Amino acid sequence: MIASRLDLSIAKEFTEFPGPRKRTEGEFSGEQFLAELLRPRFVAARDAGASLFVELDGAAGYPTSFLEEAFGGLAREFGVEEVRRVLEIHCADEPYLVDQIWKYVDEATTRK
């Protein structure tokens, strides 16, 4: 049976204290999250024809560079359309973060 939705909770499965952009800048970086959780789970969801539901609640906060590296990085790798088709993002604690992440996805390949 193919699941119609895969779940990923950052606070429960990765850390409650998200860190900087790159691994070299500190613990629990966006780069580490992308490599160890987001990318494999995204690929699994896409290959199964399911959506990936990412839950942001429960963390102390999210640095902009963490979010950009993780979600923007995903869009740079798989394309904006593919990410928009597979990904669902939820954050009840700080709802504006959802819009912020979609902005990073949409602008992932744009140089300022």
Added chain:
Amino acid sequence: MKKLIVGEKWKRYLASRSRHELRAKTRFTDYRRRKAKSHLGHARPKHFKKDGIVSGPRVFSIIHNPIGMIDFFDQMEHMAKRRNVIVNLSNVESMTPDAIAGLLAAIHRCKSTGAHVKGNVPRSAAPKKMLNESGFRNYVHSRVGAREHAEMGRIARFTRSSEAFNNRFDQFLATDLIQFANQRLRGQALPHQPSYSVFSEAMLNTWNHASRSEDSREPWWASVYVDEDRHCACFTFLDRGVGIFGSHNLTLKLSLLSNLRVLNSAQLLKQIFKGEIPSTTREAGRGNGIPGMYAHCRAGRIKNLTIISNHANGNAESETYVVLPKEFVGTLLYWEIGL
């Protein structure tokens, strides 16, 4: 007893031993001289015997009285080149928490020259209470009985010498300061996402851009103070590095605009706030740090966001951007969260 052996062989031996001792003494002198220098190559600090007094301005606040505070810090550091410094705060009438972090940074800089720094507290009750309860006394020696518990504030710092933060962004330290503020304000040690985000960007920017050389890192101070009268928590992040406009990583556009005086530093700070200046790395997805802080402030998630760096002084809430006649060496980031 008279020495009887005076042959040539003995004379050569004595001469050889004398030369050997001279070489050993020279080597030891060189060794002592090298040891007197620190691993950074600076000469060992001098210790001064004379004292000089530097008085704090009546309005002891970088955000409200930047020029007065810049003069005060300059006087302290100038004095510390030749004398020990006595900081006289007795005439201070009003104070904001950002100035306390600034004072600690100035003391740190003075001590690096070898000067001792001591001082007094304001006579006025309100600034005296703020100084004593801010966490300031955790970083200075106080006479017995004068050390008070930091009821309303916390101050953390990163310096090259003593602290053990290995991470460029210390999320646990940021969380600790935020939870302290919420515990005092709301009675619960809750997180605050925008402040967490601001701390992360501030620490990373200081680590990556504030230092004068590639192989050293700039010290920083981070503080929170809960202002009961105004029902808000005041956060400060301060470094005394090269400042936003002095960074060697400035983009070509920013360098040109700054050097050719097409725009003054206040106008440039406004553009940086609004994300109109490209990232220093020119990579896709970069350059969201300060614009992200600005967005938090404009959306009301944080209040009174102020950045003072080099000659620029900007407040994102009131949208006021001012050129300072004197340079603030470093970068000050100040913001508040309310109930």
